[in-house]
Amino acid sequence: MRRAFLILVPYIWLLVLFLAPFLIVLRISLSDPALAIPPYVPQLDAAEGVWPGIVNLVSQFDLENYAFLTGDDLYWKAYLSSLQIAVVSTFLTLLVGFPIAYGMARAPVEWRATLMMLVILPFWTSFLIRVYAWIGILGTEGYLNQLLLSVGVIDAPLAILNTNIAVYIGIVYTYLPFMVLPIYAALEKMDDSLLEAAEDLGCTRTSAFWLVTVPLSKTGIIAGCFLVFIPALGEFVIPSLLGGSDTLMIGKVLWEEFFSNRDWPVASTVAVILLLILIIPIILFQRNEQKQREMDG
Amino acid sequence: MAQPSQDVFAPWEDATEKPLIRFKNVTKRFGDFTAIDDLTLDIYAKEFFALLGPSGCGKTTLMRMLGGFEKPTTGAIELDGRDIVGVPPNKLAVNMMFQSYALFPHLSVYDNIAFGLKRGTMDKADIPGRVDEMLRLTRLQQFAKRKPHQISGGQRQRVALARSLAKAPKLLLLDEPLGALDKKLRQDTQFELMDIQEKTGTTFVIVTHDQEEAMTVASRVAVMDAGVIVQVATPDAIYETPNSTYVADFIGDVNLIEGYAAIKGNRAEITWAEGQPVITAKTDLKAGTKCTFAIRPEKVAITAEEPPENRANRVQGKVLDIAYLGNISTYHVELPDGKVIKAQTANDRRIARRSFTWEDPVWLSWTDTAGVVLTK
Numbered sequence: 001m002r003r004a005f006l007i008l009v010p011y012i013w014l015l016v017l018f019l020a021p022f023l024i025v026l027r028i029s030l031s032d033p034a035l036a037i038p039p040y041v042p043q044l045d046a047a048e049g050v051w052p053g054i055v056n057l058v059s060q061f062d063l064e065n066y067a068f069l070t071g072d073d074l075y076w077k078a079y080l081s082s083l084q085i086a087v088v089s090t091f092l093t094l095l096v097g098f099p100i101a102y103g104m105a106r107a108p109v110e111w112r113a114t115l116m117m118l119v120i121l122p123f124w125t126s127f128l129i130r131v132y133a134w135i136g137i138l139g140t141e142g143y144l145n146q147l148l149l150s151v152g153v154i155d156a157p158l159a160i161l162n163t164n165i166a167v168y169i170g171i172v173y174t175y176l177p178f179m180v181l182p183i184y185a186a187l188e189k190m191d192d193s194l195l196e197a198a199e200d201l202g203c204t205r206t207s208a209f210w211l212v213t214v215p216l217s218k219t220g221i222i223a224g225c226f227l228v229f230i231p232a233l234g235e236f237v238i239p240s241l242l243g244g245s246d247t248l249m250i251g252k253v254l255w256e257e258f259f260s261n262r263d264w265p266v267a268s269t270v271a272v273i274l275l276l277i278l279i280i281p282i283i284l285f286q287r288n289e290q291k292q293r294e295m296d297g
Numbered sequence: 298m299a300q301p302s303q304d305v306f307a308p309w310e311d312a313t314e315k316p317l318i319r320f321k322n323v324t325k326r327f328g329d330f331t332a333i334d335d336l337t338l339d340i341y342a343k344e345f346f347a348l349l350g351p352s353g354c355g356k357t358t359l360m361r362m363l364g365g366f367e368k369p370t371t372g373a374i375e376l377d378g379r380d381i382v383g384v385p386p387n388k389l390a391v392n393m394m395f396q397s398y399a400l401f402p403h404l405s406v407y408d409n410i411a412f413g414l415k416r417g418t419m420d421k422a423d424i425p426g427r428v429d430e431m432l433r434l435t436r437l438q439q440f441a442k443r444k445p446h447q448i449s450g451g452q453r454q455r456v457a458l459a460r461s462l463a464k465a466p467k468l469l470l471l472d473e474p475l476g477a478l479d480k481k482l483r484q485d486t487q488f489e490l491m492d493i494q495e496k497t498g499t500t501f502v503i504v505t506h507d508q509e510e511a512m513t514v515a516s517r518v519a520v521m522d523a524g525v526i527v528q529v530a531t532p533d534a535i536y537e538t539p540n541s542t543y544v545a546d547f548i549g550d551v552n553l554i555e556g557y558a559a560i561k562g563n564r565a566e567i568t569w570a571e572g573q574p575v576i577t578a579k580t581d582l583k584a585g586t587k588c589t590f591a592i593r594p595e596k597v598a599i600t601a602e603e604p605p606e607n608r609a610n611r612v613q614g615k616v617l618d619i620a621y622l623g624n625i626s627t628y629h630v631e632l633p634d635g636k637v638i639k640a641q642t643a644n645d646r647r648i649a650r651r652s653f654t655w656e657d658p659v660w661l662s663w664t665d666t667a668g669v670v671l672t673k
Contacts, residue, residue, distance in 0.1 A: 196366060197399035199386045201464070202416030211412075215403045 022275070029268035030061035040264050065269040074253070075270065079277065081248040085164065085239075086232040089171040093228045094221065096172055097179030101220075102213075104180070105187035116184070119177050131170055131241050138166050138242070162244035170238040175231065179224035186220025187213070219292040226285035234274055250274055306516060307531075308341035315378070317342040317468065317500055318363065323372035325358055332358040333369070334524035342467075345494050345501045347511035350521035351547075356504045359521075360470050363502065364393045377467060387416075392466040396473040398457035400445040406456050407432070407441040413464045431459040434493060451482050458490075462497060471503040475510060487513045508548050512536065520544050536593075541673035545591040550627070552597070552638050554590040558582060558670055565670050570634045577609050580670040592668030594641035599628050600660050601652045609665035614638065615658050630661055 031040040042060040046053040069075045104115045122130060137143050138161040145157040160166050190213065198208035214221075236251030243249070250270065257267035308314040316339035325333040332355045340346045348356040361367040362374060365386035374381050381389060392413070400409050410431050414424045432438045435455040440448050445456065454474065461469055474490070475483045491514050494501050505511050511518045512532040519529045520543075528540045539545035542553055556569030560582055567576040567590050576590055598604065604611055617637060618629035621644075628640045640661055653659050 191397055191399060193395045193397050193399040194401060196386070197393070197395055197401075198412070200364060200391075200393045201413030201460070202387045204387060207416070212401060216401075218403075 025268045025271055027061075028264050029065055029272050030063070031265045032062075032064065033263050033265050038264065039262055065265050066273075068266065069269055069273065075250075078248045078250045078253045079273070082233050082235075082250040083277075085167060085171070085247075085249060086229050086235075089168050089175075089232055090225050090229040092168055093172045093175055093179045094225060097176055097224060098183055098217075098221070100176075101180045101183035101187055101217075104184050105190070112188075116181075119180050119184075123177070127174065128237065131174070131238060134166070134170055134173065134242060135161060138169065161242065162247075164243065164247055166242035167239050167247055167249075170242045171228075171232050171235060174238065175228040178227035178231075182223040182227065183217055183220040186217040190216050219288055222288045223285065223292075226281055226288070230278055230281055230285070233278060306343070308344070309339070309517065314341060316340060317344075317377060318502075319373075319375040320359075321373045321375070323359075323362070323369045323374060325355075325362065325367065326370045331524055333362075335372075336524070336526060338519065338526060338529065340500065340502060342500050343498055345491065345503070345514055345516045347515035347518045348502065348504045348521060349508060349511040349518050349547075350506065352506060354521040355524040356506075356521050357472060360393075360472060360502060360504045363468065364391055364470050365389045390464075390467045391470060392461040392464055392468075393470040394457050394461040394472065394474050396476060398445075398453050398477075400453060400456055400460070402445055405442050405444055406437060406448070409445070409456055410460045410463050413460065417464055427463060431463050434462070434496070435459040450477055451486065454478060454486065458493070462493070462499065465497070466499065468500045468502065471501060473505055474503065475507075476505075483510070484513075490514055512548070520547060522547075538669055539591065539671070542589050542591065542671050543673075545669070545671065550594050550639060550641075552592050552594060552668075554592075554636070554638075556588060556590060557585065558588040559585045564665065567670065570632075570636060573612065573632065573634065574610070576668075577665045578668050578670050579666050582670060582672070586672055589671045590668055591671055592663060594627055594639040595625075596663055596667040597638060597640035598662050599630065599640040599642055599653075600662070601657070602660070604660050604662040608662040610667075611660060611662045612638075613658065613660055616653060616655055619655065628659070630659060 028040055031042060033039060034041040042057055044053055044057050048056075100119070104112060104119075107115055135142070139145070140157045140159065140161065142161070144160070145154075148154045149157065160169075194212050194216070195208050198212045199205070203211060234251045234254075235249065236255045239247045239249040239252050240255065243252075254267055254270045254274070257263050257270060261267075308316075318338075318340040320336055320338040323333055323336045324331065334355075336359070348359060350356045358367060362369055363376075363381075365381065365384055365388070368382055376389070376391065386393075401412065404412065407428055410428045411424055414427055419427065428441075429438075432441055435458055437452065437455055437459060440452060440456075445453055448456070454477070458474070471490075475486055478486060487510060490501075494514075501514075503511070503514060512535075515532060517529060518532055518535050520527045520535065522543055528535060528544045530538075535544060535548055539548065545551045546553065554567070554569050554576065556567040556576070558565040558567050558580070559575075560566075560580070563579055563581075565578050565580040565582055565588070567578065567588065569576060569590065578590060582588075598608075612632055614630040614632040616628055617631040620627040620629075623644070625641055625643055628642070630638050630640055632638065638661060
């Protein structure tokens with residue numbers, strides 16, 4: 001009884017907070033836009049009873065919006081471009097995050113809590129404010145250009161803001177903790193004597209790193225990559241604020257369909273397809289987590 | 298049987314023998330703390346050498362210096378006549394078996410053993426043969442494909458041993474190799490270790506805090522205390538003729554009696570308590586001095602009847618406590634002046650037929666060669 005209850009709670013949670021909204025989005029994606037409130041048809045008409053109303057509603061659903069999405073190359077270009085930006089920025093986050101996690105795990109024990117705190121600290125400020133702050137740093141008149149000009153590295157200000165580079169910087173900055181924390185967790189568990197053993201058996205410091213440290217932090221690296229890749233793929237705040245007009249990301253397209261075009265059905269269709277694309281990495285991520293748990297025994 | 302004098306393995310007694318390892322006035326400091334203090338020691342090829350001492354005595358530091366993991370602050374360490382100070386671990390023909398075993402969790406048993414071989418100069422085609430040989434030596438053939446977390450503690454210990462022996466090192470270092478095993482398994486493994494050491498002919502240096510383990514496996518034992526070696530000798534010499542009260546007390550059980558030794562020829566007559574007969578013991582001492590008389594409990598005979606007059610030392614007391622250990626019993630006997638002496642006898646008769654028990658008056662006696670007179 002107690003067990004059944006304990007299992008039931010998370011399932012109800014998932015049902016209410018995930019499945020129900022998803023079904024609403026799916027239902028809108030199968031509808032047609034309309035000048036009404038809410039701005040789509042058909043609506044449930046229960047005048048002849050609930051069941052006939054539902055049957056009538058479902059019979060009017062169609063896949064027109066899905067067909068439309070495949071027809072207009074804007075959408076698949078946006079998906080591809082998002083995929084590319086997400087992959088590149090995940091890789092960049094890994095490049096920046098791994099050394100940070102490594103440094104934290106190798107730091108003296110009494111320092112680690114403080115370092116961990118510093119990694120988490122940015123979460124205490126609103127994400128939006130932090131992204132706005134980057135506008136101030138990266139702009140033509142921004143701090144970065146001022147610094148580089150005053151040092152004399154450059155003669156004319158660099159155009160970083162409103163380019164894909166600014167988007168990469170924004171994503172790497174925002175999602176860095178999601179990369180650092182799982183890798184740190186994996187590295188911290190590692191026994192130092194493993195590296196000594198590798199050296200004892202003929203490894204140099206570098207080869208010991210590649211043969212022991214990296215394989216042992218593999219699950220952490222994979223977890224970190226998914227935790228960055230999944231939200232980065234649908235990201236819209238960073239590309240809208242830091243990216244240029246040519247920065248094409250599906251999150252931004254979705255936002256514009258929804259708020260500028262007020263085409264809820266197409267926006268919902270974009271969202272459903274985005275979710276379908278994400279299911280594969282999410283399943284892979286779950287597999288990785290499970291493997292880690294098995295290894296920990 | 299062959300002539301024992303020719304059979305006994307004792308290179309340390311042969312002045313022409315060159316040691317494999319030489320520590321020359323080695324000192325190691327960590328900040329203000331002196332871990333090793335001006336230590337000089339020779340270890341010979343094919344020895345099974347034990348470094349024994351309480352935790353913090355510097356035994357692990359000494360071993361880590363041999364492995365190339367630590368550099369001495371001053372002094373020199375030679376391996377096979379070559380100075381190894383500053384040579385990194387991957388350039389030394391020395392392998393180490395770690396206390397935690399340090400098996401690579403992401404690699405199978407086979408790949409763990411092959412790890413060192415793949416980093417070495419061995420021909421790729423010869424590696425599987427060598428790994429199989431190691432698996433056979435440690436009886437791990439059927440576990441080759443398993444990961445370290447899928448085998449038992451004892452098996453893991455054998456994988457660690459196989460991995461560190463695979464490269465056929467000149468010297469194998471074992472850091473508390475049996476510390477994580479339970480007592481029964483530990484005893485079996487001790488014999489296995491000795492067997493493998495003999496089969497491979499490798500020089501073993503083992504670090505342990507377990508004196509029984511050191512006595513069982515080692516050809517020689519170095520007893521360490523606070524960064525210095527107190528005594529280096531064969532296990533029987535360490536036990537029978539310790540050179541100091543520290544060694545006598547650290548190894549096994551002992552009665553320590555403080556007194557003053559007067560020398561009569563090759564004997565010492567030790568005055569140790571008023572109203573008690575002097576203890577006579579054979580000694581090399583030349584002049585009278587303050588001393589400690591050390592005698593092992595099993596060398597003190599305990600009887601209900603008065604022992605014959607010709608026993609060199611006889612005292613009377615009463616049984617205070619009995620520790621019954623099955624095969625042996627230890628009796629705590631209180632002498633009239635309050636001093637408690639431990640005597641041990643083998644229980645070769647049924648316990649019901651024991652002729653004395655608590656509070657009974659008994660005689661303790663020992664010969665003049667049973668104990669040693671210590672001045673340190």
